[in-house]
Amino acid sequence: MTKLYDAHAHVGTDYFYHKIKNYEEFDFSLKKLLERMKKNGVEKSIVSQCPSIKEITCCASADIKIENKKIVTQCPKCKKILARLNHDPYRDYNIKIAREIEELGVKEKIIPFFIIHLQNPLIREEIDFYKKNYKNFGLKFHTLVSRRSIISIKEKMKGLNIPLLVHTGEETYCHPNELVEFSKSYKGKIIMAHAARLSIDCLKKVNQIKNLFVDVTPLTSFYRRIMDDDFKTILEKKEAFNQIRAPSDVYHFLLKYLDYKKLLFGTDAPWCDKYGLGYGSEVKIFNDLELNSEIKESIAYKNFDKLFN
Structure with a gap:
């Protein structure tokens, strides 16, 4: 069994489903x-705070x-x-994660991706805070909770090369094409979260952009939605998934359209x-995949390592 790293x-x-949807x-x-x-043999994970914190969650996600x-x-x-805060709503949560990583002695296992609200007018100052105080970290932007496109901070990200993880979804400001466009001018490595919502067109575009990667999440959620004919959060026609019979499919x-x-x-x-x-x-499905060793090792950890090189 190959070593395995979790990119997301x-x-x-997280209060989203509690406060807004009453779950x-x-x-x-x-x-x-x-x-x-430890139980499932995952050696390393990229970790960020759940995005819908109480400071920005009410009847809807807050404005700033x-x-x-x-x-x-x-x-x-x-x-x-x-x-009413002196800094970004997420800062205390990010600091807590960094402190726990230190206290638990798991720097080799956990890489924090500090989340920042896209509506924060002082976003560059917030990034500078993390650059000054921390090493070996990335940044997370949740376009759905922020209700803003990643393109909205394009100018403020100039000159940076910090690894990014960016949420994508079916909403206009979350659409994978927004991140495709942003990535063309950003110097650092970027993870497009949620498999480009299975958009064939967007997956093909990623192949042309050197610094852009795609995570498979939420793989088994996508599978369940396809089986249930629920395509609300999937950006591809139903007919594209006629061959899906199991989660491994x-x-x-993805590998049919995206470079491994x-x-x-x-x-x-x-x-x-x-x-x-x-x-x-999620782990077992991947471990059981019948792929040649180069492809499997690339998805498992080699591509992950590229994010920080």
């Missing part, structure tokens, strides 16, 4: 993730503005002020437990 995992509490909130600690990794030198978060629907679908040197294994923990077949299944 989360920790912390139970997610709560997934770094210790729990490390236990899952500067008011009297404070960052103010406000619900766009009910207009409630959620927080989603890998073969661009694909990264990931779990999307803890969402894989809620909407997919579970963390262990």
